[in-house]
Structure formats: structure tokens, C-alpha cells
Amino acid sequence: NIATFVTLLLFIILFWTVKVEVKAYKPKHEIEVMTEEVQTEVEQMQEEIPLPKPKLPVQVEEAEEGEEAQEDLSMLEEMQTADFDEFVPPPPEAESVYDFIAVEIKPQVIKRVEPEYPEVARRAGIEGNVYVLIIVDENGDVIDAQVVKSSNPIFDSAAVAAVRKWKFRPGYQRDKPVKVRVMQPIFFRLTK
Template sequence: MERKKPEADLRKYYTVFLQLGMILTLAIFIVAVRIDITSLAPDEYVLDEQEIVEMEEIIQTRQIETPPPPPRPPVPVEVPNDEIIDDVDIDISADWDLDDRLDMPPPQQEEEEPEEDFFVVVEEMPELIGGLASIQENIRYPEMARRAGIEGRVYVQFIVNEQGQVEDPQVIRGIGGGADEEALRAVRQAQFRPGMQRGRPVRVQYSLPVVFRLQN
């Protein structure tokens, strides 16, 4: 068996390689020891300052309702008065005797209402001479009522005196168109037998209808 060359024998340089390895290891250890690998303290950290937002406390306000002010008193306005008041001299005599008799004013007399001088119902009522036909024959139909086509009854109230004559005729229900005036005219010309009460003629209140009817 062929032996290796002496140049290729690694055991020859074993001691050299061992020393170099030890030196290199020692150098790495020294360098590692000298390097400061400690971390910074927590206080040495530099942080960006954050913006501090202050929250304002909102105070809830309560609205106080104030009562309305009282109305202002009316301002008196001076009104000119042109009326001149005359001074009245009152004579008060100190010699007035309290024992004197005072004259009392006369008592007021109540006004008596005039009694009606006519009757409404009597023993014998007035009687129209000739009946209602005597009044109807005396009627002249008013032209205004004829053109307007007015028809109906006009009631007239009046007084029949002791002589049988008509006094104070009044229309108590009319139809207009001139018929009321014509009814009063016809009634004023009527004649009656007077009403009788206890055998003597008296004034009696009476009423009559006057008919107005157009002839076709």
C-alpha cells in the first residue's frame, strides 16, 4: 500500500489550525462582549406627542319663563271743558230755627188713565144700513191694484157713535196697492143704526171686511 505524500498529511498542521481556531473564537467573544446590546429603558423611548383634546362639559340650561309685564295704567288725558260753571252762593243762615215747621211738598197725584168712552159688546150691536152691499157698491177699484192684480180683504176698525156715524176708521189688515185708502173712504160714508145699551144709544167699537175682487 502506497503511503500519502508528506505535504498532504493534515496532522502536521493540526496544531496550527487548532491555535488559529482558538484565536478566532477568542476574538469573536471579545467583540461580542464589547458591543452594548442592551435595549433602551422604557423612559428613553421618544414618542410623538399626541394632540390632547379637551372635552368641554355641556351644562344644560333651563329656560325660565318670566311672566308678562303688567299692563300700563291708562294715562289720563285732559279734555278741555268749555263750559263755564257759575259760582253759586249758598246762603246758610245761622239763625235757622229747628223748631219751625217744615212745609212738605204736595203729594204727587197719579194720573188716571182715561176710561174708554166706547163699548166693545152691547145688548144691541150697531146695524149697517143696507148691509155690506152698500159699501161694496161704493168701492172704486184702485188702478194700481188692478194693474198689479191685487185682490183680497181689507179689515177696517172704527167707532159707531150715538148717531150711527163712523168715527176714526183704521185699517187693521190691508193688502196695499191703494186698496186700503179706498176701503177707508167707503167706510166713512157708511150709515149705521147705533148700538143700544140699557135702552139708550152708546158708542160701540166695530169692524168690517171690505172685499176687493177683480172681474174676469
């Protein structure tokens, strides 16, 4: 106890008597800052004024009154004989496929068919995941399905075959059913 007290007393006395002064750092060499003014000349480009194009004289032949009337009459007859029923409108623009995020109402699965577990994978005890990109049309039918990512290719065909049988409530954009691209994960798990 006494040793602790004496040690503590010595530390207090040393703390009061010894003063440590800390001075700011001064570099050995003084740093000089030099500024230099640089003058640059800017050339002004003169814009070329385009010259007006020369006008070519056009010769106009004056037709006689009877000649002009004949041309008008023949044009009128051509218009009357033209068959407008044969007019075929241009094909409609290809409908765009919207991404799942871009639609107001997203497609929802109504009928889900579970994929058939491949027998080879079942015997080998293999589990996996397949990510399928599905295009759902305006009626909610799957019109295309492609594997985007797969943990094992053995599951790909089973996943795509099952997804093609699914039925969706279609996605809507501006109160109108539209084609939508949807990413769907399919999980293959062994149950015990």
C-alpha cells in the first residue's frame, strides 16, 4: 500500500515540475511561391458567309386553253377509274416487349406447372437453380422462354418445358395488355 502511495506521489510531483514545450514545425528552407503570367494570343476566325446560289431561269411554255382543259379532264378520268379497294395499309410496327419493371401492372402467375425432376439428377442427388427469361403476351400465354443462368445444364430443358405451360394474368401499360419480359427462378430441390 505504501509503495503505491509513494509511486503516485512521485508521478504527481514530476507532472507539476517538468514542463514540456512544444514548438511549431519550421522548415529548414523557406519555400518561395513564384507566379508567372502567361499571355496567349487568340486568333479570331472569320466566318465564311455563304454566297447565294445563282437562280436558273425556268422556261414556261404557255399552253392553249383547250390543251390545258384536256389534261385536267384526263387526270379526272384516271382518278375515277383508280381502284382504292386494292390499297393495302402498311404493316403495323412491331409491338415492343416491355420489361417487368416498365409496366404499370405486372404479370401474375395464374397456373404454375412444376418442372419434372430429371431422373439422372435425382439418382445422383444433384440440386440446382435455373433462371428463365419468359415473354408473356397480351393474353397471358408464354410465347418464349430462354435459360439465362443455370447451376447445372441437366435442369435446363425441364425448367423451360414447365415454364412454357404456365398461364399468366397479363401485364398492363396505360390500361392496355402488353407483352412483358419476366425473369423467373426455378429451383430443383430433393425432398427427403
